[in-house]
Amino acid sequence: MEGCPRNREIGPKLFDLIPQGRKWYQEDKNNIDQEKKLELRLGPPGGDEEDRSAMKKKNNNYTETRNIKMESEDKSFQGFNSNHFSSSNKTSQKRTAPGPVVGWPPVRSFRKNLASTSSSKLGNESSHGGQINKSNDDGEKQVEPKREGMFVKINMDGVPIGRKVDLNAYNSYEQLSFAVDKLFRGLLAAQRESSGSEGEEKPIIGLLDGKGEFTLTYEDNEGDKMLVGDVPWQMFVSSVKRLRVIKSSEISSALTFGCSSKQEKMRH
Amino acid sequence: MTEEEDSSAKMSEDVKRYLKLDPRSSSAATSEPPCSSSSSSSASALANKSRNFKSFEPPCPDHVLENVLENVLQFLTSRCDRNAVSLVCRSWWRVEAQTRFEVFIGNCYSLSPVRLTHRFTRVRSLVLKGKPRFADFNLMPRNWGAQFAPWVAATAKAYPWLEKVHLKRMFVTDDDLALLAESFPGFKDLTLVCCEGFGTSGIAVVANKCRQLKVLDLLESEVTDDEVDWLSCFPAGETHLESLSFDCVESPISFNALEELVVRSPFLKKLRTNRFVSLEELHRLMVRAPQLTSLGTGSFSPDNVLQGEQEPDYAAAFRACKSISCLSGFRDLTPEYLPAISPVCANLTSLNFSYANISPDMLKPIIRNCHNIRVFWALDSICDEGLQAVAATCKELRELRVFPFDPREDSEGPISGVGLQAISEGCRKLESILYFCQRMTNGAVTAMSENCPQLTVFRLCIMGRHRPDHVTGKPMDDGFGAIVKNCKKLTRLAVSGLLTDEAFSYIGEYGKLIRTLSVAFAGNSDRALRYVLEGCPKLQKLEIRDSPFGDVGLRSGMHRYCNMRFVWLSSCVLSRGGCREVAHALPNVVVEVFGSDDDDDDDTVTGDYVETLYLYRSLDGPRKDAPKFVTIL
Numbered sequence: 001m002e003g004c005p006r007n008r009e010i011g012p013k014l015f016d017l018i019p020q021g022r023k024w025y026q027e028d029k030n031n032i033d034q035e036k037k038l039e040l041r042l043g044p045p046g047g048d049e050e051d052r053s054a055m056k057k058k059n060n061n062y063t064e065t066r067n068i069k070m071e072s073e074d075k076s077f078q079g080f081n082s083n084h085f086s087s088s089n090k091t092s093q094k095r096t097a098p099g100p101v102v103g104w105p106p107v108r109s110f111r112k113n114l115a116s117t118s119s120s121k122l123g124n125e126s127s128h129g130g131q132i133n134k135s136n137d138d139g140e141k142q143v144e145p146k147r148e149g150m151f152v153k154i155n156m157d158g159v160p161i162g163r164k165v166d167l168n169a170y171n172s173y174e175q176l177s178f179a180v181d182k183l184f185r186g187l188l189a190a191q192r193e194s195s196g197s198e199g200e201e202k203p204i205i206g207l208l209d210g211k212g213e214f215t216l217t218y219e220d221n222e223g224d225k226m227l228v229g230d231v232p233w234q235m236f237v238s239s240v241k242r243l244r245v246i247k248s249s250e251i252s253s254a255l256t257f258g259c260s261s262k263q264e265k266m267r268h
Numbered sequence: 269m270t271e272e273e274d275s276s277a278k279m280s281e282d283v284k285r286y287l288k289l290d291p292r293s294s295s296a297a298t299s300e301p302p303c304s305s306s307s308s309s310s311a312s313a314l315a316n317k318s319r320n321f322k323s324f325e326p327p328c329p330d331h332v333l334e335n336v337l338e339n340v341l342q343f344l345t346s347r348c349d350r351n352a353v354s355l356v357c358r359s360w361w362r363v364e365a366q367t368r369f370e371v372f373i374g375n376c377y378s379l380s381p382v383r384l385t386h387r388f389t390r391v392r393s394l395v396l397k398g399k400p401r402f403a404d405f406n407l408m409p410r411n412w413g414a415q416f417a418p419w420v421a422a423t424a425k426a427y428p429w430l431e432k433v434h435l436k437r438m439f440v441t442d443d444d445l446a447l448l449a450e451s452f453p454g455f456k457d458l459t460l461v462c463c464e465g466f467g468t469s470g471i472a473v474v475a476n477k478c479r480q481l482k483v484l485d486l487l488e489s490e491v492t493d494d495e496v497d498w499l500s501c502f503p504a505g506e507t508h509l510e511s512l513s514f515d516c517v518e519s520p521i522s523f524n525a526l527e528e529l530v531v532r533s534p535f536l537k538k539l540r541t542n543r544f545v546s547l548e549e550l551h552r553l554m555v556r557a558p559q560l561t562s563l564g565t566g567s568f569s570p571d572n573v574l575q576g577e578q579e580p581d582y583a584a585a586f587r588a589c590k591s592i593s594c595l596s597g598f599r600d601l602t603p604e605y606l607p608a609i610s611p612v613c614a615n616l617t618s619l620n621f622s623y624a625n626i627s628p629d630m631l632k633p634i635i636r637n638c639h640n641i642r643v644f645w646a647l648d649s650i651c652d653e654g655l656q657a658v659a660a661t662c663k664e665l666r667e668l669r670v671f672p673f674d675p676r677e678d679s680e681g682p683i684s685g686v687g688l689q690a691i692s693e694g695c696r697k698l699e700s701i702l703y704f705c706q707r708m709t710n711g712a713v714t715a716m717s718e719n720c721p722q723l724t725v726f727r728l729c730i731m732g733r734h735r736p737d738h739v740t741g742k743p744m745d746d747g748f749g750a751i752v753k754n755c756k757k758l759t760r761l762a763v764s765g766l767l768t769d770e771a772f773s774y775i776g777e778y779g780k781l782i783r784t785l786s787v788a789f790a791g792n793s794d795r796a797l798r799y800v801l802e803g804c805p806k807l808q809k810l811e812i813r814d815s816p817f818g819d820v821g822l823r824s825g826m827h828r829y830c831n832m833r834f835v836w837l838s839s840c841v842l843s844r845g846g847c848r849e850v851a852h853a854l855p856n857v858v859v860e861v862f863g864s865d866d867d868d869d870d871d872t873v874t875g876d877y878v879e880t881l882y883l884y885r886s887l888d889g890p891r892k893d894a895p896k897f898v899t900i901l
Contacts, residue, residue: 100677101814103405104788105704105731107675108488110516114623114647114673161877 100166102151150237154180156214156245159187167237173229177207180216180245207245215248217255225255337363347372366390373397374833376414376438377858380888381422393432393457394423400836400882401786402811403437404462407838407880409862411895415465416440418893424451432457432483439463442470442494449477456508457483467492468519472501479503482535485513493519500525509533513540515564515597520544530556537591540564543599546571547582554585563589565597568605568624582608596620596645603630613637620645622671628653635661645669648683648704655687659694667700667725677732681706684738685713692716700725707738708765713747717754726751727762733789733814736766743767749774752782759806762786772796776803784809797821801828811836819846822881826850829857834884842878844901850883851901858890859883859901 155162163183170176181204189201206212208229216228220239228236228243341364344350354364370393371384384391398414416438423430430452440463448455455478460466468491474484475498491514499521502509507529514521521544530536530553537560539553545566554560570579582605586592592612601624616638621631622645631646631654638644641662646654648670658665668691670683683705689712691698698720708730716723728748736743744765752758752775759781763771767790775785776799783806791797797817800807801824810832818841829835829850844861851859863879890900 101733103402103407103813104733105672105675105677105729106402106405106788107672107704108404109406110488111622111671112675114625 100169102164152240152242154183154243154245156184156188157247157250159184159191161187165243167240172233173208173236176228177216180204180207180243184245204245206248210248210251213248214245215251216243216245217251218243227251227255334359334363338367341367345370369393370432371395375884376419377891378833378884378886381419383888384419385422385426389426390429391423391427392430393434394419394427394430395434395436396438397436398438400809400811400834401437402813402836402838407813409895409897412862412898413891413893413895414438415893416444420444420447420451424448428452429454431455431480432459434459434461435463436461437463439465440470441465442467442473445470446473449473452478454480456480459483459485459487460489461485461487462489464490467494468496468498468517469494471514471517472496472498475499476501476503480508482508483511484509485511485540486516487513489516491517491519495519497522497525499529502529505532507533508535510535511538511562512536513538513564515540515542515566515599517542523549527552527556533557534559536560538562538594540596541566543567543597547602547605548572548580551580551582551585554589558588559591560589561591562594562618563592563597565595567600568598569600569602570605583611587611590615592616594618598624601625606630606634610634610637614639616641618643621650622647622669625649625673626654627651628657632657638662640664643667645671647671647673648681649673651682652684652687652690655683656690656694659690662695663697665691665695665698668695668698669702670704671702672704672731675704675731679706679731681731685709685711688712689715692719696720697722699723702727702729702762704729704731706731707735708744708747709739710737710742710744710747710750711739713744714750717747717750721755722757723751723755724757725760726755726758727760727786728764729762730765734766735764743771745771745774749778752778756781758782760784763790764788765790768792769796769799772799776800779804779807781806783807785811787812787815789814791815791817794818794821794824798824801825808833810834812838812840814839816841819843819849822846822850826853829854829883830885832885834882836880836882838880840878840881842881843876844878845876847878847881847883848901856885856887857883858886860894860898861901862898 150168151164151166153162154165165176165179165183167176170179185201185204188204204212204214207214207216210227217225218228218236218240219225219242221241225244231239337360341350341353344353347370350364350368354361365387366389368388369390371388371391372395373379373384374397376396376398396416396419398416399408399412402408403412414437416435424447428451431454433448433455434457438460440460445466448458458474458478458481471484471486471491474481509529512529512533519542521542523545526541526545527549530539536557539557539560540562541550541553541564543566545553547566547568547570549571550566550568554563573579586609589612593615595609595612595616595618598606598621603626606626610633613634614637617640619638619641620643625647626649628651631650635641635654635657639661642664644658644662644665644667646669650658650670655670658668670687672679672681674680683703685705685708688703688705688708691701692712692715696719698716699722701716701723702725705728708728713728716726730744737747744763744767748761748763748767748771752761758779761775761779761782761784763775763786769792772791772795775782779785782804785800785804785807787810794817796815797812798821800810801821807828811834813836817837822837822842823846825835847859847861850857860882861878861880862882894900
């Protein structure tokens with residue numbers, strides 16, 4: 001595979017993929033980031049940072065040749081509108097681990113709690129050396145039995161695809177807000193790009209204080225729609241049924257006219 | 269079709285008269301195969317007929333042919349063979365239908381219970397499967413369906429001599445079990461795998477009313493604790509029990525009742541207890557039942573730790589059970605006691621350690637003696653080192669399953685390609701493998717493809733999504749490619765890790781015998797799906813999640829959905845329009861779309877995006893019991 005990004009004679013299609021001035025090549029210190037960005041896959045934006053950082057160490061030799069391979073062979077990329085599934089990994093800083101996904105890894109629930117049930121039966125560890133000891137590593141999380149993720153749906157104005165978040169993975173509103181930003185930033189930018197306006201990714205901030213472009217709201221178990229952030233975190237987790245990210249400008253109408261917007265959708 | 273059914277109903281009356289197959293008489297002689305009783309009674313039946321009926325009609329040639337055919341067909345048990353026979357001509361279809369005693373239904377929604385009872389009139393054994401496998405991983409909302417109720421209602425009327433019911437992923441209620449227990453006086457075998465909806469009260473009714481019961485196996489099912497002492501509900505006196513498995517029942521049992529039951533069950537060969545049976549209790553059971561061949565050891569942990577002579581001699585108990593070939597349980601293993609199983613190791617063909625946190629050092633002294641093991645299940649706590657020990661000794665190994673002790677994506681992962689390669693080099697007769705790991709290499713997978721040509725099932729789950737080969741950084745295409753190219757007998761494949769469309773081109777081209785394919789977080793585009801649907805000639809079950817496949821890919825399979833059991837696509841890029849297109853083009857295929865919740869009332873249901881597509885062929889059209897959140901296009 002000859003050539004490198006500089007060689008524009010490979011084919012016109014490379015022009016489409018490589019922005020002028022190779023800004024992406026210089027800005028992005030991690031080439032694998034970029035390859036991941038071009039790669040089509042499903043998963044929340046921001047996923048798999050661990051893979052990248054692991055690959056970073058081992059694979060610097062492979063990056064350039066692999067980049068070319070991806071670009072020239074992946075014709076399907078041309079046709080496929082990368083709206084929905086582009087990754088939002090512009091930054092190379094390591095973020096928190098990708099959020100848990102429903103039903104993955106595919107292990108049935110009765111096989112999932114072995115860590116907590118057997119931690120009490122380690123016996124004498126030195127004589128049966130090497131048994132996996134989970135009781136000290138992760139503190140609270142491992143000890144609780146039968147703790148499955150608490151997934152609630154979250155939708156965002158302007159993005160047709162809803163997602164799910166595992167509320168048990170977070171301990172505060174800030175963490176939740178950060179997770180929402182991670183989830184939707186890429187999707188929102190992709191939506192905006194497809195509707196003609198600028199598709200640059202902007203962080204979604206100010207979800208909790210009303211100062212940002214968007215605000216986070218939720219529907220509780222009684223069907224009431226409310227702003228997120230007013231009650232203590234645990235109380236929120238126990239009563240929330242679903243989340244919605246709405247435009248801050250529409251706060252009052254969204255909260256009052258929740259029911260009618262539901263009816264509107266039912267007529268489809 | 270209806271004309272045929274009418275004439276078949278008429279013909280079956282004639283056949284019944286001439287062959288005089290009386291369900292009641294044949295069920296009384298339950299130890300004999302049904303066909304032999306029919307052939308012996310037919311001669312006397314004919315004689316009776318000539319005496320009793322004034323207008324005697326000699327058997328017409330067609331009926332003689334059918335008589336002969338019936339006697340020949342009793343030798344055919346495989347359903348594939350029987351399906352072929354039924355296609356020869358109408359009379360063969362009829363006779364086959366009357367002589368099929370075991371019916372297998374791979375998808376309970378592919379036909380209605382009425383169709384079953386109309387076609388097959390003498391069913392003694394029914395195997396029914398309900399939900400698709402991904403339902404096990406919370407990808408399907410509760411109350412989706414697969415209820416046993418309509419089936420038990422229909423069979424209760426049609427097959428009073430039913431003996432065996434085997435259900436997988438069905439929703440079974442206590443009422444269903446009660447109806448079953450009351451309707452089938454000769455009932456012998458109830459096996460519930462991955463089922464739910466019932467509790468210990470339902471089990472109690474079965475135990476109490478099914479007096480001929482030989483097998484009561486509850487495997488990986490969810491059983492609610494109704495606080496009923498179901499073990500005490502078995503009737504007094506000697507039982508016919510041969511197999512009793514309740515290791516999935518997560519509620520305490522009355523040990524005394526269990527012990528008494530074991531004592532009066534001289535035919536008991538398989539006993540799988542749950543984790544509420546302590547080591548001391550297990551010892552007592554083993555002493556009472558040394559004839560056991562399969563033992564589920566319960567907790568394998570003593571209630572009280574006694575010292576020296578006061579402690580039961582567990583090793584002696586195992587030594588006395590000379591016939592044990594299958595061991596499982598170890599739900600709460602106390603490591604010091606594991607060596608007690610040593611006396612039976614040499615005879616073991618199946619060993620299930622998949623609930624026990626066993627380290628390599630604990631495993632090695634045990635596995636060293638297990639030369640005859642064919643099936644081995646364990647947790648990855650045994651590490652690559654443990655797998656190497658298995659490879660060194662277990663030359664007869666046919667099936668290996670290694671489950672993750674810590675099933676999270678970002679956990680450490682004690683096993684890798686090293687263990688896989690070791691197994692491939694040591695266990696050349698391997699046929700089936702399920703391997704969960706955090707990291708893998710193409711090299712190890714390729715080695716397995718070359719060393720284990722007998723592989724029919726290859727399921728590799730690299731738990732981190734989109735993980736490439738951790739040494740080379742390349743996608744896992746080459747490894748899986750080697751598997752499909754070299755393992756010519758492969759019928760089931762599950763892929764994982766970073767995979768491009770190329771991997772699927774290999775699968776489509778070389779996976780000639782693949783019947784079941786599982787895909788998650790893989791592929792780049794619709795091409796991948798097209799490769800599979802345009803290749804893989806024997807594909808029956810396709811389950812895909814979280815992969816970038818859309819309407820174009822879906823369309824590419826239109827020519828074959830009628831010949832598949834089901835296709836599942838969730839969290840892909842399908843639109844309603846695309847799914848509707850398939851539904852309109854294929855009237856024999858039911859196309860269901862739904863979200864992952866049962867309260868969907870917004871975009872994901874009414875909008876264009878399809879979260880889950882589940883399509884399957886059906887003879888009787890869309891089902892009537894679909895819940896609100898399921899839309900049938």
